Amino acid sequence: MKKIFLFALTALVAVPALAQKAGQPVPRPKLVVGIVVDQMRYDYLYRYWAKYGTGGFRRLLGQGFSFESCNFNFVPTYTGPGHASIYTGATPAVNGIIGNNWFERESGRDTYVTEDKTVQPVGGSLAAGQMSPRHMLSTTIGDELRLATNFQSKVIGLSMKDRGSILPAGHAATAAYWYDGTNGAFTTSTFYMPQLPGWVAAFNQQERAAQYLSKPWETLLPLAQYTESTADDVPWESSFRGEKTPTFPHDLPSLSAAPPAAVTALTTAAGETTPKASPRNLDLIRSTPFGNSLTADFALETLRAEQLGQRPGITDMLAVSFSSTDYVGHQFGPNSVEAQDTYLRLDRDLARLLSAIDKAVGKGNALVFLTADHGAANAVGFLQEHRLPAGGVGNISMRDSVQLALTRRHGPGKWVLDFGNLQVYLNRPLLAKKGLDLAKTQAEVAALLLPLPGVAQTRTATDLQNAHWSEGQGMLQENGFFAPRSGDVLVTLLPGWLEAYSYPVIKGTTHGTTWAYDTHVPLLFWGWRVKHGESATPVRVVDIAATVARFLHIQEPSGSSGVPLVEVLK
Known part of the structure; x- marks a missing residue:
């Protein structure tokens, strides 16, 4: 019903705009x-x-x-x-x-x-x-x-x-x-x-x-x-x-x-x-x-x-x-x-x-x-000076924490290829070589990241491909996810928290959150x-x-x- 109503309104506003003599160009x-x-x-x-x-x-x-x-x-x-x-x-x-x-x-x-x-x-x-x-x-x-x-x-x-x-x-x-x-x-x-x-x-x-x-x-x-x-x-x-x-x-x-x-x-x-x-x-x-x-x-x-x-x-x-x-x-x-x-x-x-x-x-x-x-x-x-919630996270430290945890659990190897845009890119060929299921490993990494300071929630690429959200954080991540280019696990930070590129030094500001x-x-x-x-x-x-x-x-x-x-x- 909402779409029909919007269409009707759009049609109504178009009539005066095009009311003109035949042979005249479209008004622009x-x-x-x-x-x-x-x-x-x-x-x-x-x-x-x-x-x-x-x-x-x-x-x-x-x-x-x-x-x-x-x-x-x-x-x-x-x-x-x-x-x-x-x-x-x-x-x-x-x-x-x-x-x-x-x-x-x-x-x-x-x-x-x-x-x-x-x-x-x-x-x-x-x-x-x-x-x-x-x-x-x-x-x-x-x-x-x-x-x-x-x-x-x-x-x-x-x-x-x-x-x-x-x-x-x-x-x-x-x-x-x-x-x-x-x-x-x-x-x-x-x-x-x-x-x-x-x-x-x-x-x-x-x-x-x-x-x-x-x-x-x-x-x-x-x-x-x-x-x-x-x-x-x-x-x-x-x-x-x-x-x-x-x-x-x-x-x-x-x-x-x-x-x-x-x-x-x-x-x-x-x-x-x-x-x-x-x-x-x-x-x-x-x-x-x-x-x-x-x-x-x-x-x-x-x-x-x-x-x-x-x-x-x-x-x-x-x-x-x-x-x-x-x-x-x-x-x-x-x-x-x-x-x-x-x-x-x-x-x-x-x-x-x-x-x-x-x-x-x-x-x-x-x-x-x-x-x-x-x-x-x-x-x-x-x-922080005004006692308002805020903090910063470091991409390298988050990447290294995941890499270390996976190494302890599954043995040596470069498990994390990249960590950018608050997304983890796993070494999928290595997972296949080790006989590890991609979806299960994604879920494992999501669970590893969740307790880290500043992390509000995590979501896997498998979830984003198989589910749908009409509102909230899930909708925002789903709309920003493109499987051929996006990572395996996506991280949402708490309000007021940001990616600090010179972490642990936090100067200026940045953006990128929901x-x-x-x-x-x-x-x-x-x-x-x-x-x-x-x-x-x-x-x-x-x-x-x-x-x-x-x-x-x-x-x-x-x-x-x-x-x-x-x-x-x-």
């Missing part, structure tokens, strides 16, 4: 702009409200439509799965993006989410450039827009992170660009093109990353006004390498003077001029708010140079992901002055972008949505035919692609399980 916005803010928790919309200007977050909320209860319906909540689910409308169980990286049983090694050794870099280093969306197993909303317009629409993704650009852009994208810290340039791969367009090469030659890093990072407002944040110097924040304390001002010219630990040799496509590797550490800009400013600069230049949304009857799409919020959040935590300053500066960058969109295609002619790829936990030290601070994210629609309003109706991130498809009157992505959000479509 000139431009669709998807904005993903990496590691943006829902509460950031309101925590810094008094300090935001009028042209960024306040404009989106004041003129657009906000879904106040938008959550991810799967785990793990990482950058790769988050971006993929937003644009495919599918969970990792369908689109195959189960993490930023995962253990590949066929090759016996970890693989990266956008890694592709069959392509070559264009405009950057080998390590940064061998990337494509080949691991993603379903189409994106951008792919469907290209298909619907017989590939006349331009679809372009851009981000500091390769995965923040490539996964949103999709398989049939016109282009995807990401940042290479070895030369301070935006790069791409031969998956998209043989050489950079002239306007991208010209933008890179301006060396804007170096310009941003030529001045110290000082607070935008007087430090005393950052009343929404903790003190500037607290023990649970990480300092930049070369700093004694994690405090303002951050001396970016000195910190970026030393080159990165390893600079990969640059390679070029035939006939292309590529910036040389920099003697400075231009990768540092990622961990400052100026990485977002550089992204906004490049987005504005993309709008201008590609003339997006300015061809009669053709809808283009731009997917922009702001990544520096994630780097800053990891290093300093959600309650830091650095995080607040980064969001105040991002607010100004958003204002620039929205203003440029209005200028390019006219007010009300672009459909914009803003969301996040995941949230983040509060820093463990911050929570809890609301990781799954609850903003969802705003603004612009073309979007009325002002808000809703507390629970919605899912996978509903975004279906909603955009409904706005455009095109097919939803191939693996989509989302439904159009009728409240914003009315």
